[in-house]
Amino acid sequence: MQDKNGMNSKTKEKKKISDIKGFSSFTSALMAIVVGLLFGFIVMLLANPNNAVAGFRYVLLGGLGRFGDVLYFATPILMTGLSVAFAFKMGLFNIGASGQYTMGMFFTLYVAFMFNLPPSIHWIVAILAGMIGGMLWGFIPGIFKSLLNVNEVITSIMTNYIGMYLVDMLIRSNEAMYIPSMTRTKYIPQQVQIRSLGIAGSNVNFGVIFAILIAILLYVVLQKTTFGYELKATGYNKHAAEYAGMNGKRNIILTMVIAGALSGLGGAFAILAPSEIIGSSMTYEPINVIAANGFNGIAVALLGNSHPIGTIFSALFISYIQRGGTLASLVGYKPEIIDLVIAVIIYFSAFAAIMSSGIRRIFSNRREKESLITEPQIGESSENVDSGGNDEIEKNTNKEAE
Amino acid sequence: MDTFYYLVQNMLPVSIPLLLVALGGMFTERSGVINIGLEGTMLTGAFAGALFAFAVQGSGLSPNMILLLGMIVAAIAGAIFAQLLSFAAVTMKANQVIVGTAMNMMMPALILLVSKMFFNSDGITTNVRYFIRKVPVLGDIPVIGDLFFKNTYLTVMIGFLILIISTIVLYKTKFGLRLRACGEHPHAADSVGINVSKMRYIGVTISGILGGIGGYFYSVGITDGNINGHNGVAGFGFLALAVMIFGQWQPIKIMFAALFFAFLRTLAYSIPLIPFLANLNIPTDYYKMMPYVATIIVLALTSKNSRAPKAEGIPFDKAQR
Numbered sequence: 001m002q003d004k005n006g007m008n009s010k011t012k013e014k015k016k017i018s019d020i021k022g023f024s025s026f027t028s029a030l031m032a033i034v035v036g037l038l039f040g041f042i043v044m045l046l047a048n049p050n051n052a053v054a055g056f057r058y059v060l061l062g063g064l065g066r067f068g069d070v071l072y073f074a075t076p077i078l079m080t081g082l083s084v085a086f087a088f089k090m091g092l093f094n095i096g097a098s099g100q101y102t103m104g105m106f107f108t109l110y111v112a113f114m115f116n117l118p119p120s121i122h123w124i125v126a127i128l129a130g131m132i133g134g135m136l137w138g139f140i141p142g143i144f145k146s147l148l149n150v151n152e153v154i155t156s157i158m159t160n161y162i163g164m165y166l167v168d169m170l171i172r173s174n175e176a177m178y179i180p181s182m183t184r185t186k187y188i189p190q191q192v193q194i195r196s197l198g199i200a201g202s203n204v205n206f207g208v209i210f211a212i213l214i215a216i217l218l219y220v221v222l223q224k225t226t227f228g229y230e231l232k233a234t235g236y237n238k239h240a241a242e243y244a245g246m247n248g249k250r251n252i253i254l255t256m257v258i259a260g261a262l263s264g265l266g267g268a269f270a271i272l273a274p275s276e277i278i279g280s281s282m283t284y285e286p287i288n289v290i291a292a293n294g295f296n297g298i299a300v301a302l303l304g305n306s307h308p309i310g311t312i313f314s315a316l317f318i319s320y321i322q323r324g325g326t327l328a329s330l331v332g333y334k335p336e337i338i339d340l341v342i343a344v345i346i347y348f349s350a351f352a353a354i355m356s357s358g359i360r361r362i363f364s365n366r367r368e369k370e371s372l373i374t375e376p377q378i379g380e381s382s383e384n385v386d387s388g389g390n391d392e393i394e395k396n397t398n399k400e401a402e
Numbered sequence: 403m404d405t406f407y408y409l410v411q412n413m414l415p416v417s418i419p420l421l422l423v424a425l426g427g428m429f430t431e432r433s434g435v436i437n438i439g440l441e442g443t444m445l446t447g448a449f450a451g452a453l454f455a456f457a458v459q460g461s462g463l464s465p466n467m468i469l470l471l472g473m474i475v476a477a478i479a480g481a482i483f484a485q486l487l488s489f490a491a492v493t494m495k496a497n498q499v500i501v502g503t504a505m506n507m508m509m510p511a512l513i514l515l516v517s518k519m520f521f522n523s524d525g526i527t528t529n530v531r532y533f534i535r536k537v538p539v540l541g542d543i544p545v546i547g548d549l550f551f552k553n554t555y556l557t558v559m560i561g562f563l564i565l566i567i568s569t570i571v572l573y574k575t576k577f578g579l580r581l582r583a584c585g586e587h588p589h590a591a592d593s594v595g596i597n598v599s600k601m602r603y604i605g606v607t608i609s610g611i612l613g614g615i616g617g618y619f620y621s622v623g624i625t626d627g628n629i630n631g632h633n634g635v636a637g638f639g640f641l642a643l644a645v646m647i648f649g650q651w652q653p654i655k656i657m658f659a660a661l662f663f664a665f666l667r668t669l670a671y672s673i674p675l676i677p678f679l680a681n682l683n684i685p686t687d688y689y690k691m692m693p694y695v696a697t698i699i700v701l702a703l704t705s706k707n708s709r710a711p712k713a714e715g716i717p718f719d720k721a722q723r
Contacts, residue, residue, distance in 0.1 A: 047519055093499050140698075150701045153438065153499055154647070157640045161694040169687035289632060295507055302500065334518045336631075339511035347486065347504035351496030 025305040028352035029314070032303065036345035037321075040337055044328075051331040058331065059338070062324035068202025072273065074319035075208045076101070079266025080297025081315050082215055083138075083259040085306040089222060090255040091235035096141055096156025097263040098294025099163030100134040104264025105271045105284060105291075106167040107133030109185060112192040112272070113177040119191035126192050127210075127268045134264015135257045137163055142256025146249040152256070160290055168286035184283040193274040193281060203276055207269035212312055214265070219308040231255060266293065292339070299342045302349040318342060405676060409668055411553045415623030417664030418561035419444070419616040419635075423642035424649060424656045425568045426612030431651060432572070433605025434585040434598075435491050436715040438502025440613050441639025443480050445509040447614025448621040448629045450479030452526040455627060465530050466556050469622060473560070473615050480614020481607050483509075488606035492599050495717035506639070514631035525630030532556065532622045557619040564612070569653040581605055585711030588718045598718045616642070637694070644697040650709050666693045 040059065044052040063070050080097040087094035108130035111117075117125055140159050144150040171178050177185050194205045222228035234241040234251050242248045270293070275281050300318055304310030325338030423440050430437040437443075451472040458468060486505055490496040517525050537551040550558070572578040583591040584601040592598050620638055621629045645663055649656030670689030673679050 043515070047515075095503060144698065144702055148702045148705050150698075150705045154640065154643060154701060155698050157637070158644075158694040158697045161637050162691050165687050165691045165694075169685060173685070295503075298500075298503060332519075334515050336511045336515040336518065340508060340515060343504050343507035343511060346507065347490065347501060350500040350504065351490055351494040 025307075025310075029303045029305065029310075029349065032345045032349035032352040033317070035348045036341045039344045040341040043337060043340060044333060048332055051333070055328040055331045055333045055337075058327040059321055059324035059341075062327035063320035066202065066323050068197075068199035068204040070316060070319045070323055071197075071199075071208045072202050072204040073322060074315045075205075075211050075273075076266040076270040076293045077296045077300050077318055078208075078211045078215065078312060078315035079269060080263050080294050081300025081304065081311045082211075082218060082297075082308060083134075083262035083266070084297045084301035085304060085308065085311050086218060086222075086262060087255055087259040088301060088306040089235050090231045090251065091238065092145070092252065092255060092259075093153050094138070094141075094156060094256065094259045094263075095153055095298065096137065096159045096294070097259075097266075097297045098291045099156070099160035100137040100260040100263035101267040101270075101291050101294050102167050103137040103163045104130035104134035104267030106170060106267075107264070108268040108271050109171070109177055109188075109284065112188050113174075113186070123192045123194060123272060126272060127194075127265065130264045130268025130271075131261045132264070134260040134262070134267065136260070138256040138258070138260015138263070139253065142253040142260075145256070146252040160294070164288065164290050168288055171284065171286045178286075183287065184285045187279065187283065188272065188281040192272060194269065194272045196274045201276070203273050205273050207273060211265075211269060214262070215308045215312050218262075222308065227254075263294065263297070266297075267291075296342060299346045299349075302346055407548050407552075408675065409665070409672065410549050412672065413661065413664045413668040414550070414558045415555050415619075416667055417660045418557050418623060419620040419638055420642050420645050420663055421561055421657055421660040422564060422612045422616035422619065423639060424645040424660060425565065425653060426609035426616065427643055427646040428649075428651050428653065428656060429568075429572075429581070429612070430487075430602075430605045430609040431646070431711050431714045432585045433581050433602045434588055434711060434713045434716070434718065435487070435602050435606055436498045436502070437484075437487060437606065437609050437613075438499050438643070439484075439487050439505030439639075440502075440609065440642055441635060441637065442502075442505035442507075442509040443483055443610055443613030444617030444620060444635045444639045444642075445513060445629070446483040447476035447480040447617030448635060449509070449513050449526070449617075450614065451476035451618030452528055452621055452627065452629045455528045455530050456526055459528055459530050465532050466534075468530055469532055469556050472618055476614040476618035477611040478614070480612075480617065481610040484606050484610025484613065487610075488603045491606070491717065492602045495719070498715055498717075510631050510634050513629070513634075517631060524632055525628060528627045530627050532627060555619075555623050557623050561619065564615075565653060565657055572653060577604075582711075584718075585713055588713050589722075592718075592720060602718070613639070641693060641697065644701060647708070647710070648700045648704060650704070651711065663693050663696070666696055 037059070041052065041056050044055050048055075080101055083097045083100065084094050108126045111126040111129040112122075115122070115125065137159055141150075141152045141155040144155050145152040171185060172180070179186055194207050197204045197206060197208070222232065230241065230246045230251055233244070234246060234248055238248055271282050271284060273282050296318060300311055300315045303314035303317065304312070321341065322335070322338050325333075325335045325341075328337060329335060423444055426443075427437055427440055454472045454475040455468050458471075463471075483505070487498070487501055490501040491498045514524060517523055532555050534554055534556065535552070537547075537554070541547045541551040543551070572582070580591065580596050581601055581604070583596060584598050584605070588598045591601075616638075617635060620635050621627055641663055642660075645659040646656060648659040648662075669676075669679075670686065670692055673684075673686055673689055
């Protein structure tokens, strides 16, 4: 776009893009969501035309009455979403969030059952253990990528499988935490569980608050620290960043370790959740299935445009339609319909940005014509830029990196 | 010796899906498109093939006839499904890895949805017996007959036939040369009048066909003709990608890589039959992890002198220089 404009209008053009950028990532996410939901509706119509409208209403509005559950189920996918989003910023695709999540869960379970600690710190140690488990599992693709230049996508898919088999095996062989007759782990002791937020009719707990705080922390790290700046610069242009003296290899490992830590925390928050029924808790079933929450994290990250704050909202949205999807089974549909919708949303969000940039081009052309007529508006538009200052910084990094 | 025959007889049906799907991956990558969605493509083929077999299993067709027809159905389904990738990657210039991931997530959900709503189960169960105890005449040859033509499936012979055809197409035809050019240097190909987009569409479609057939052969040779939405194809689509990389994007090397991975997997499932390994008393789960661990090691070893097509994963933009 820059090439089309002369040097004179360059500064003006820069402001204009940043003015529209946040808007355009929002519209492209919205576009992907609408197409995904529409696809879901068509599948519902094909499967059972009579109940399609009622089922679709459940999907759209069903989550409203269950706000606590929406928050509760959003917690793990917010963490895996942050994990994927953080790696995206660096230009890495962390498809291994599932394995890191499962590994974190196992480390947490291990501390919960095998360690004998005072109740006041036991749950904190368990959460930190989950983080370490995830870090370990994120470290593997990181080190292979940085030292041997092995594609992180394939290694992290492999670590998903290895992690799943390993955790299932370790849990099955541990008598302290596994009940063979029920093919699940024992209930976690009360003292290790994260305290409930006390919303009636749901298991929502302090985990969601921790997750949101972590998202905000990540935002600060990305925007305000040298490390965050280096990460983004490397993500935009690896060679330029290296030329500027940034240690690309170290940053790749660090990014994957942090991404792993985030997924691992997701696993810890998921398994340490309290249950409404006294004396029970969440359990893990070692049945050789890869955790779906890791893959849903990819959808969350894409919809949130890899922005930590955007990720909070997209996690809430995905959780919301998942709640709706379970309610749709009341009229004969299966909850898998939502998995399908999520997959379609991911598919379209892969090129929704391109579609919306086409629309944006039409928009900006029109604006250009308008601004020719009413030239003195420039002062006003620069005010808008200040309000969206963060986007501006991001844009500048982009420029410099290029 | 019997153990050896047993291992080979069990290894071949496992290696064929890997071989076919890796060949499919090779065709797309040689044209310049990365296909992470092979796992989903395999599931599509397996599901379509199993649905077909389910529909005709009472009609008196012989199992091998069903297999041949089911193979065509699976190929068509895979080819159609692959258009999701070619449209997004070639026409829309989208991120190919994300599109592939979406394709992988789509199919298990769709299979579970359809099976739960219409079959009241998690997948499709057929009762066609594809197993061949002994191929007439060929099975009587000493050693070779024991290795290749006893206790086997028709898929093995079809698989090797497709390998030969693929090798010829890739190296001995005008089309193969053009396809490889699009993956190495699309702009050079474009400058001599080759339609890069068209070649990439064809490359992705071939991977859809082979991926679909591979998925159906997985269900025939490994899960007795059944397919289930939860277990899917157990990561074979991803393993096939590793096989392709290990095979350095060349058909014959891909065959050896597929045999190697199939051997590891067969070993994992036949530990009790091999006295030496059974005595070690290592839990079988370790062996189940082996193909995946081996993938990482193999990739680490081959990454230094990788011969990946240079333009793979980069959308073709005519205006770019």
